[in-house]
Amino acid sequence: MSNTTSTQKKNGFLAGTANYVDERLGVAGVLKEFGRKVFPDHWSFMLGEVALYSFLVLLLSGTFLTFFFQPSMTEVVYDGVYAPLKGAHMSIAYASSLDITFEVRGGLLMRQVHHWSALLFVAAAGLHMLRVFFTGAFRKPREMNWVVGFVLFILGMGAGFTGYSLPDDLLSGNGLRIIDGMIKGIPFIGTWISSFLFGGEFPGTAIVGRLYSLHIMLIPALILVFLAIHLVMLVLHKHTHYSGAGKKDTNVVGYPLMPVYVAKAGGFFFIVFGVIMLISTFFTINPIWNYGGYDPSPVSAGTQPDWYIGWLDGALRLAPSHMEFMIGDFTVSMNILIPLAVSLLFLALVALYPFIENWITGDKREHHVLDRPRNAPVRTAIGAAGVMFYAILWAGASTDLIATQFKMSLNQVLTAMQISLIVLPIVSFIVTKRICLALQRKDREIALHGRETGRIVRLPHGEYIEVHEPLDKYDLYKLVDFKDYQPTLARPNAAGKITVRARIRASLSKFYFKDRVSPATQREIEEARHHAEEIEQQVQKAIELAK
């Protein structure tokens, strides 16, 4: 007892508070469990953190904006300080956005913080997904968390689009106009959905208020819920780590949460926030005062959607002409339905990829050590093809700017894009796969024979050789620690029949694992070492002779 009192006195307030909290919540156990939890360290693990922190910045800056923004489409005559728009008819939503910009101290700054962090949020989430994909972090037991992350990415796009539309300026109104046009193109129910969404005819007076509900309540709430699930699963699974010495599927190697990770991750939040603030201080984003309020008649050339919507807009642009046709009296707008279907199919493939790969490999083990992308050549190549596909669609949203900037014909740019959309993913698949295999061979070569030293020696019998230096055991282990897969054959089932399913699976596994480079084994390395030692002896002899 006297002991406790003395420590309390020594540590004073801190220990007192800790004692107070623990006596009421019993959190010491939690801290004991999680306080020294180990997190691996790698720059690529920060991408998800960037997304998380930009979301926090979004919540902070967004809350500020809600205190000033009025989501109403009631028409007013502008009478604010921005002279060029004085006397213009506009919605209250647009007028209040102008007021935030020109009449609230820090208002423009917060608008820009909100917009920049939204762009960063989706970007970081996307890069984080790519990291997870290319390192195979989505494998068992993390398939479900991949899907949760995918949902978060879609929600992020939804949050972005609904927010983009709120100021009711000319650009965002045109964005809504495009959405309305797409919805109307859906067979049977298109006009109904449009009328329900806009509360009647486009643009109506309801849409901004409705998007506002989605943007500040429903979507962020969903994002918070899915984020919570995402992070709980992360703790449950413990973080993956890159392959390397001492890193196994049965352990996690890194630094303890307290104090190192609290300092690093906590500090990183401030850095992300600070960088967003820096960009928002110096770089204008979405200057809505230049565009004017929404009016269905004017539009300016060369306008672009926010980057994450670009690929969908590009899909619309790349659809060939004259694809609409009639069935009896009914119009089928394939020029809208095909881009829609292609985009949805692409997203579905992304969401389901872990399950597809798992079905092909049949690998049911838990994986906690990440793959280096080169060690899964076909997966990496598929990823590269997907990235290329996305990139072409994205570039497709800028055909007009590409044409004007590079003084090319718009028509030719578009045709080139249409061809590229089919051809370039295939090319990047092949090239990436070859690069991966080449890198694997290089790794194997280095593992067996050591690294080149650049030292050329002439042997007594006249042969020139380059001296190789063996790797230390830690570097060596990085090069050989990966799983090897073999294509499977289609085997007959119990009834003696080879099912179609088995055939498909066999051919897919052949597609995945036909070309492969096995990791160097202990024996191969020892043999190579032995051989190297013989050469080394010859070299030594040669040097002595020369002396």
Place this chain on the structure above:
Amino acid sequence: MSEKSNDIEVSQETGLAVVKPDAVRDPGIEPHRVRMTDKSPKHAKNAARQVALLFALSMLGSAFALWAYFAFPINEDLTTVRQNTLFLGIGITLGLLGIGIGAIHWAKTLMPDHEVAEDRHLIASPEDKRAAAIEIINLANQESGFTRRKLIRRTLYGALALFPLPGLIIFGDLGPNPGNTLRHTKWKAGTRLARDPYGTPIKASDVTIGSVYHAVPEGLVPGTEHYLEEKAKAAVLLVRVEPDKLIETEERKNWSYQGIVAYSKICTHVGCPVALYEQHTHHLLCPCHQSTFDLVDSCKVVFGPASRPLPQLPIYVDEEGYLRAQSDFHEPVGPSFWDRSVKS
């Protein structure tokens, strides 16, 4: 029971993976690399000073931001907005980055950087826990009679299936039925064509060859009821070309007036305004998705994702020389929809 638990045994099959018996042995975690701050108290002291300096910089930044908020107020002069944003932003940025960089510098130089390993355990629960969980579920099932009492179970499913429906139906008043609104615009026989957005009527003599007018039905000016909805359908482009260049069908011979034609400005793709006119090719271009229409040839699609020509507004000229609509458009304007060609 034992059969059942076999079914759920944790599967750790390797699938197609080849597990090599003589894989290279794991040498264990790389030994710790000593940092300068670990071995030299002078370096450690310096690092500590740097961290404290960064935190102090953060304090300065935040204080500067507080000062800037008052020192750079916003008034009628718009350059004050720029100053307010700039200095407030710089202060806050310093306040944030100072903490962030300081904390990370602290972690990297002064906190221990010994890598440690923690064991993982299979995610799946151990057999006994699984058995206990199954036991609980079975017991719950037994006590409630969930599988045994079919009537209760099935009526419950029915009730659960129906109860969300009222929740959906109450969204029915989100909007009216689309009805016929998409098929009609503000144009009527005799409506004068007026300048957008001023609302002044246009004389045929105002429209010289090569000039373009953005026109709306007379009376459709800002502030009128459903202004934007009506404009989103009624906006037209008025262009005069040399009359002999026009390729007109027999039916549309009298829809134009001495080379003046009026076409809907709303793109038949997804509804953007087709606002760009290229004089020497007579092409209309939609800036959103680059659908291109040939003005002299009934505005047929010559490029881009649109499929249908822009609808033409039949016009004539009255005794005073003003342009007027002969009627509404003969087809729905704007983006395609499923039943646009169904006569109603």
